Amino acid sequence: MLETTIAAIRPLDESAMADARELHGRLTKPAGSLGALEELSVRLAGLAAACPPPVPEPAAVAIFAGDHGVHAQGVTPWPQEVTGQMIGNFLAGGAVVNAFARQAGASVTVVDVGVATPLPIVPAQPAAEAAILDPSVPRFVAATVRQGTRDLAVTAALTRDEALAAVQTGIRIADELIDAGAGILLTGDMGIGNTTPAAALIAAFTGADPLDATGRGTGVDDPTYARKVAVVRAALARHTPDPADPLGVLAAVGGLEHAALAGLILGAAARRTPVLLDGVIAVSAALAAAAFAPDAVGAMVAGHRSAEPGATVALRHLGLDPLIDLGLRLGEGTGALLALPVVTGAVRVLHEVATFDSAGVAEK
């Protein structure tokens, strides 16, 4: 399944991109006056191999949740139970991601790929396939690979098979959402401690020093931060992950939600569907996806610049400029959701704006 998906990922279509650039020059606005939105719409035309590309609607957020053995190293002050408790909050519609998704008309799918503690009671799920993209009912998918990773400070976080299972879960969720009609996928994540494996992934794939790849996550104090950097540095020294072997990197120092997000991104790219990246967890997974299939970067849109320094390191490596930069560091998919109207708006311009000719507006 992973091989088939990777094989289906192709470069952007140059001809559709040229058509989009030409169309931009005829629309009633000064050339270039929409700044980054113009190139974004051109890339999406290349991804869809069509000009104009389809308006990326409806939007579907996929939140992958998992726990982390490295929690035992004291890298975060939050108890591990919060991962499962937040799943309850997502399904009850009470989290920030729910508020933003309701506003954007996006559906929310919560996928348990590896929560360690017992989950709260999950509300009954609607059976109909039509409900998959219903923005008013958050959906739950049980897909536990194992109940939390092993502690990457002492052993590999996952076996290769476990990492592969999580990647394939991500591909399957992408397929399911796109089959249901989603026009764009948004990455979401939940996992107490998951900025530590994200930092390790970023350092492994980019070669950045752990000090530059590691941030304060939920806002840890100086001693915790120093411990976190030391854990990442020691894990890289212990496992010496090979960036040319993304499954090996994910297994050694990753997390189940990171692996599943890499799969989601690959699945979207294989279907020529844009995937809007949230913060540092998403971009660490995006590095893995790009290592599996470099052309997958063509499907990625960077939603925002997380306050986590590692996110900027990863975005630079991927060659992506984020749409929003407001100091967010919440995760869940919140930054991607804030950027969604920019993406949709960029495409709408190619569909809805009159040309100088059709509007009877003089050119300079």
Next chain:
Amino acid sequence: MLETTIAAIRPLDESAMADARELHGRLTKPAGSLGALEELSVRLAGLAAACPPPVPEPAAVAIFAGDHGVHAQGVTPWPQEVTGQMIGNFLAGGAVVNAFARQAGASVTVVDVGVATPLPIVPAQPAAEAAILDPSVPRFVAATVRQGTRDLAVTAALTRDEALAAVQTGIRIADELIDAGAGILLTGDMGIGNTTPAAALIAAFTGADPLDATGRGTGVDDPTYARKVAVVRAALARHTPDPADPLGVLAAVGGLEHAALAGLILGAAARRTPVLLDGVIAVSAALAAAAFAPDAVGAMVAGHRSAEPGATVALRHLGLDPLIDLGLRLGEGTGALLALPVVTGAVRVLHEVATFDSAGVAEK
């Protein structure tokens, strides 16, 4: 009317702001993890003097259109007729602002405060007051003060009475939109040549050198840009506008749409209603509004950082950080519309997100 409006503008309510900060600490997210959205929501609580403040809906874009005598100096390659032609495009729904407004569910009101050339045939306007905020029908308001300003390179652009009339038109439009139920106003503008008076206003109010306050507008070439800077510099030397006399500054080197936008901002502030600023024209008008009433800044939200350098000079002077920074330089209200979901989302968090206590989520 202007005096009454200015007298009604009050500081932000500290008690509501303290309530909003306290509420943020109890919501299910790490403290501070929503970055700039948290302080934005706190400011809006202060503006409304209520926590949570009302969700800023529905949104209304007011586009003020005018022409400029300084067009005769060759500061832009675009013919003056384009201002009126673009009004036709706005009313037909074919401009970028229309595409973005439809997406955001915002109404569009186009106000002619000073177009120089004959307008295209204006579609029949619905009579009912309920239609004022209808997002599916752009609305036209004829409020011509004079058919274009005088050439600020050779004389004052407006008399004080003309500038006052435009400011009062802006106040009247703000009142009308808020009376109809608008929860937030967005600034829009159209006027071939209007970045030249904007640069002059920014230089006059901030003391910036004309070279730093002047940009390339629609993208003018080097000789045109040099001419534009020279025109701004000569106008300031000729008129020596006094920043403590905002009506005098608007009359000497402003435009009718700039004056009307200053009025719109003052009108919104007097009604404790947020006003989302678009680009360089908006922020030059915001400087005038702040000179009339310093507390008006409390009602302003900077939508985006225009590619025009003067916009950054003005934002710094106002102490405002923009929400979006994507190199836009189109005007019309497009940058404000892209930022609208960020503003709405910031307020929704205070209404919709569960507390740790109510959601049964553990704290660190």
